[in-house]
Amino acid sequence: DSGVTQTPKHLITATGQRVTLRCSPRSGDLSVYWYQQSLDQGLQFLIQYYNGEERAKGNILERFSAQQFPDLHSELNLSSLELGDSALYFCASSVEPGGNTGELFFGEGSRLTVL
Amino acid sequence: QQQVKQSPQSLIVQKGGISIINCAYENTAFDYFPWYQQFPGKGPALLIAIRPDVSEKKEGRFTISFNKSAKQFSLHIMDSQPGDSATYFCAASMHTDKLIFGTGTRLQVFP
Numbered sequence: 001d002s003g004v005t006q007t008p009k010h011l012i013t014a015t016g017q018r019v020t021l022r023c024s025p026r027s028g029d030l031s032v033y034w035y036q037q038s039l040d041q042g043l044q045f046l047i048q049y050y051n052g053e054e055r056a057k058g059n060i061l062e063r064f065s066a067q068q069f070p071d072l073h074s075e076l077n078l079s080s081l082e083l084g085d086s087a088l089y090f091c092a093s094s095v096e097p098g099g100n101t102g103e104l105f106f107g108e109g110s111r112l113t114v115l
Numbered sequence: 116q117q118q119v120k121q122s123p124q125s126l127i128v129q130k131g132g133i134s135i136i137n138c139a140y141e142n143t144a145f146d147y148f149p150w151y152q153q154f155p156g157k158g159p160a161l162l163i164a165i166r167p168d169v170s171e172k173k174e175g176r177f178t179i180s181f182n183k184s185a186k187q188f189s190l191h192i193m194d195s196q197p198g199d200s201a202t203y204f205c206a207a208s209m210h211t212d213k214l215i216f217g218t219g220t221r222l223q224v225f226p
Contacts, residue, residue, distance in 0.1 A: 002158060033213065042121075042218035043159070043204060056213045090158055103149075104214060106158030 003027065006091050006107035014115055018079040021110045025072055025093030031055070032074040033104065034066055037088040049074055081114045088112075117142060119207050121217030128224050134192040136220045138205035141186065145207040149214070150179065150190050153202045162203070163190070195224045 003026035013019055025032050034046040045058035049068035060066075063081075068074045078085060088111050092104040120139045128134045138148075149164035165172045165179040165188065172179045178191040192199055205217040 002160065004158070035216075043216035045213050045215065048213050058213065092158070103161040104151075104159075106151075106160065108156065108158050 002105040004107035012113045021076040023074045023091030029093035031094045033092040035090045119217040125221045134195045136190045144209040151204045
């Protein structure tokens, strides 16, 4: 158990809908990262927050947004969903603000299926 | 230039054999190269990591070989076991930037 909690584990929705994925980082971790995993793309970095502030942005679509709350949990909002958004969405956390200063701890992911 | 290229996409090895997964990068500013292991239904977990000031790091049956001039690094799994069957991701980052992952290698070890 990594200590990172993601909900929901599975989500099935229709095109055009909006969903929210939630992540609770490990106790004490200030950084939260969101990654998208699809079969042919590996792990794609979406966005990172550190202590409530956006720190880095990757290949995140404009239809997607995220935030980190004062209690350090984070939410990833996906709107106007398309079939291609079907994927596993992982949240990871770390103590440090950067990816090269220590281990990232990943949750078990939220599997999104868009029909 | 931000990409990390990983090969092979899949690998089948017999128990007791050596599994080798390769990664290449372009950005010479990368200074941290971890490998993550992912079992089905689980998130990736750190396996082993190396920084460019050393050419090799070994932890048990797992070894990272790093070639700075070629901008390549590889994971070697000695005496591969069925329990090693998983997807392996190489990754890289620079300074305090985010981790960039390779596309993953699905390893199957048959008894």
